[in-house]
Amino acid sequence: MLDTIHIIDEYLVKPKQKLDDSAQNFTMVGRNPGGNPLGSFAVALTQDILWPLPNSIVQAAISSIPTLGSLLSADEGEDKTARAQKEMLLAAFVERATFSPTQAKAAGYRFQPGHPMAGKSYRRHPLADFSITETENLYIPSESYDAHVLEERESELIRLLVSLGAIRISITKITTTSNGDRLETGGSVDAGPIIAAKAGYKDNTQVAAATTHTRVFNLNGCPWNASTQVDRSSFFWLAFEPSWKAVLFAREHGGCTEASLELKENTSFSEDRNIEFAIKAKKMGGGASVGWGENANEERTHLIHVQFSGLPPDIH
Known part of the structure; x- marks a missing residue:
């Protein structure tokens, strides 16, 4: 199954065709078989216009x-044949990743209630390969992917801490918003290694602001003693979170009574932010002689502080 898919309306759908190296059909949705062999999406690419493509699909x-x-660069000296071949590859990728709701469900893709919706892109859940009823073959809207995974990890962490005998859990949510204005003349935007910078005038203004929100859980605490062990099979994220394992070990073997952890939204499961920025820059006119753009990015971090119940006096 693909990591990222895009959903279109049923009336735009055409049968999926198997692509192979000997005979590839790059005809896209909305294009007659006798038309441009690259299809409507590829025609846009040939004209150096990326806006018809969803950012998440280009990124994938x-x-x-x-x-x-x-393809995101403004290199006018690039060989046209080589560029056309890359456009064909992108067109083929887009066609393969495009489904109607009926096609997606028939192919075994699973979604949250109310989804899939036409016009939206979806990313594969990080635990989709595991035989877990809730996440197996599950796809999440790309626009809320990072936030969803963060909230899911936090929910499981709370369950783990409660199982370890937590009597107080404090969660401070820190949201950092970065707003920037960019004015550029005489060249393309320098958006990382995949775009070569050109000489010109650049003016960047960045303003960062942070907001915090704290939630507190006061608990009676589950019964706990030196021989208590948590059932690991009930926790799916635990195997991939080293800091959680450290708290678990400290609690089970050292009688830990207090600990702090941090959950970040931007993790290895997140998309490459450099690629994301480059796509946005290209669509805002980064290759033009004059470019003006605004961007707003949010990063969320959850700081968790937990206090556990002490061991019963008779076992000290």
Whole structure:
């Protein structure tokens, strides 16, 4: 199954075709078979216009095929044949990743209630490979992917801490918002290694602000003694969270009574932020002689402080 898919309306759908190296059909949705062989999406690409493509799909394509990153550059000296081949690869990727709701469900993709919705892109849940009823083959809207995974991890962490005998859990949610204005003349935006910077004038203004919100859980605490062991099979994220394992070990073997942990939204499960920025820059006109853009990015961090019940006096 694909890591990222895009949903379109049923009336736009055409049968999925198997692509192979000997005969590839790059006809896209909305294009007659006798039309441009690259289809409607590829025509837009040939005209150096990326806006018809969802950012998440372009991002997924570049992550899967890094050489496609050059499509975001404004290199006028690039060989036209090589560029056309990359456009064909991108067109093929987009066609393969595009489904109607009926096609997606028939192919075994699972979604949250109310989804899938036409016009939205979806990313595969990090635990989709595991035989867990809730996450197996599950796809989450790309726009809320990082936030969803963060909240899911926090929910499981709370369950783990409660199982370890927590009597007080404090969660401070810190949201950092970065707003920036960019004015550029005479060249393309320098958006990381996949875009070569050109000489020109650049003016960047960045303003960062942070807001905090704290929640507190006061608990009676589950019964706990030196021989108590937590059932690991009830926790799916635990195996991938080293800091959680450390608290678990400290509690089970050292009688830990207080600990702090941190959950970040931007993790290894998140999309490459450099690629994301490059796509946005390209769509805002980064390759033009004059470019003006605004961007707003949010990063969320959850700081968790926990206090556990002490061991019963008779076992000290």
